[in-house]
Every structure is written in C-alpha cells, then in structure tokens.
Amino acid sequence: MNATHYKRGGASVGVINTLQPWEADLILNLRLWCEGPVGQAQVWNSFATSLPRGTAADEMHAFEALVGALIRHAHRPLVRHSVGCACVGADESVFAHLVATASDGDLGEASLIATLLVTAAHAEQVALLAGQVGQSARQMSQYHAHKTDALSGVVVHLHSKTLQ
Template sequence: MTASNQARGGATVNVLNRMEAWEAHLILNLRLWCEGPTGQHHARQDYLNALPAPEAERAWAAFQRLTRKILCTAPRPLVRHDVGCNCVGSDECVFVHLVRTASDGHLNDAALIATLLTGPAYAEHIALMAGEVGSTLRHIHDRQAQSFSPANAPNVVRLH
C-alpha cells in the first residue's frame, strides 16, 4: 500500500470514546475481524454473549458477509487502526456511517456512502447488509442499556 492510500483511509477523524457504544463496538468488531482467526473468535463471542445462539450465529454471519463483501470489492485496502487504539480512521468512520445510515432506513443514502468503500455495482447489496448489521448491534446495545438502568437495579432504594 502506498503512503497516499494510508493517509487517505487512515486519517484520524474521531475517537472511540466519543462515539455511541454500538458504533464503537462495530469498529472494534471490524478491527478484530481483520486481525484473523483469533480476533474473529473474540468478535464472534461478543455476539454469542449478547444473543441466543441461533440469533447470534445469524448476526455474526451477516457481519462477516458485510465485511468480506466490502474488503473483496474495495478498490484499495481498507485502512484501520489497531484494536487497542482509541483513534478512528476515516475508512472506519465511513464504515460506521454506512451502517448507521442503512439501519436508520435510508438505503439510497447508504448505497451512496458504500461507494466510498467499494464499487457502485455492489453498493445497494452492501447497503442492505449494513442495515441488518446495524439493526442487530443497536438491538444488542439497547437491551444492554435497559438491563443496566439504575431504575431497574435491585440494590437501589428510592426514599422520595
């Protein structure tokens, strides 16, 4: 990869701790997946820990299909930061924006965003996959947020 490709896709444009939790989780899953079998195992475990097994396997398969499709059809390598890095690169941000837009139901806009990562021939298909991945991650994080709500905590007593 040339230095110009690295600069173009790896420029820091955000940080993980300033993003919504599900978006940061999506980036971490992408980074882990790109690390290879060990990282993929850890990312898959996140799904298995958060969802019933059949649903987790479907969600994990959807994430893998999306990631593979983008990486296999991209005109240049996807640039990412290290798993432990708090920085978010521009390619990673585009990935999150694609998934967010698609899971918000704006598939035409998501397809346009997908063309920043891949060729236009694949953009609509990628937008549909991104919508599924985003909806699942949002569902996981919404459920986790509800279960950790202070109002639902059994060890909290309200006096007034």
Template structure:
C-alpha cells in the same frame, strides 16, 4: 518512499460516537486482526444472542466484511484494535451502517461507493442495515466479551 495512507486519517475518537458504533468499529478491527480477534467477535455475538441467533448475526457481519474485501476500491485502512482514534475508512464504514440501519438506504448506498465499486453499493447498503440493527441489539446490555479491553490497554495507534 511515500506510503499511501488514504483512509487512515484520524477523524474522531471512539468516545465521540454511540456505543453501538464504537462496538461496530471495534468488531471490524478485531475481525481484520485475525483468528484471535474473530473469536472475540464471535464471543460477543454468542453472549448477546445465544449460540443459534449469535451465529446468524455473525454470518451477516462476516458477509458484510467479505463483500467489502471482495469489491473494495482500494484496501480499507483501520487503526489498531486498542486505538482510541477513528480512522476515516472506519468512519465511512460506521456511517454507512448507521444510515442503512436508520432506513436511509439511498444515503448508505452513496457512502458505500467510498468503499466498494458502485455496482455493489446497493447490496452493501442492504447488508449494512441488517448488521447495524444487530449491532444495536448487541450493545443494549452489558457485553462481558469486551471486559478484557481496558483503558490501560488502549494506545494511540
């Protein structure tokens, strides 16, 4: 039986994108991995922004993921947390957030239609702009919450 793996094709490596885009993809993977991963994401935000501001930034990220999950065209496919590859759905997600946080909301809205139904694309682009700005700030300094994820733990898939 054939599996539908649209969105899983490896289109790049985490080492080929900016640090904040790699962080964004890693946060997406961790978040979708469950409570333990979500705790790591929270720790990143709390470490970088403090409790209060970290909670506000995390809420934006949560709303973005929840909106995608609620209005997705098809299930989003991701690679494993420790995988070096970037899957095509993850690349779409990162590009949408990058364009939005660069101020190109029209392009981000068009990209969003690859993930969610068109009626929700503009709102998703607006949320993406906020998340992108926050993620860029998140990686400006050292993030000790990621120290445990070493290259020796990275697998292909």
C-alpha cells in the same frame, strides 16, 4: 507525517469514546475481525453472548458477509486502526456512518455512502448487509458492557493497518 507513510483512509477523524456505544463496538469488532482467528473468535463470542441463541449465528454471518464484501469489492485496500487505538480512521468512520444510515432505513443514502468504499455495482448489496448488521449491533450494545471502557486512558495516536 511523512507523505510516504500516509495511508489513504487511515487519517484520524475522531476518537472512539465519543461515538455512540454501538458504533464504537462495531468498529472494534471490525478491527478484531481483521486481526485474524483470535480476534474473530472474540467477535463470535460477542455475538453469541449478546444476542438470542436463535439469531446470533445469522447475525454473525451477516457481519462476516459485510466485511467480506467490503474487502473484496473495495476501490483500494481499506485502512483500520489497531484494536487498542482510540483513534477512528476515515475508512472506519465511513463504515460506521454507512451502517448507521442503513440501519436507520435510508438504504438509498446508505448505497451512496457505500460507493465511498466499494464499487457502485456492489453498493446496494453492501447497504442491505449494513442495515442488518446495524440492527444487530444496536441490539448487542444493549446487552453487554462496552469495550470502550478499556480505552478511557488511551493516548490518541494514529495506528493504521490495511485490511486484507
């Protein structure tokens, strides 16, 4: 890889179909959200069809708040892979690990993980949001077919984009 094209945080550290289904869905929702209005509509639809009517909007707002906080308070622009890419980038992996740790109830550890992505002043807020998002992501994966099925034949290549 040419050093001038390397994007910190974009290095492939895994493959999406080896993750827990809810973690793969979480990363795919992050990718879709960052694609713009069409992707955001897909994420909204996923929340609306996978969660009870009374909670879907609240959980979607928590997801929006988490992604917004990550983008606003990041040490550097975060890097993601394209929606159809089977790779999991370093930033995406940290994001999934943050959400998993927070939703497991270990907010102290989650706050430390958050500092890998955002400033220390915002780490606790990010960890709290991540806990809520993780609970809804786990719940959502129980109610719908997993998006990773579409990636089963994808060749693994590094395709990274910067979150903006």
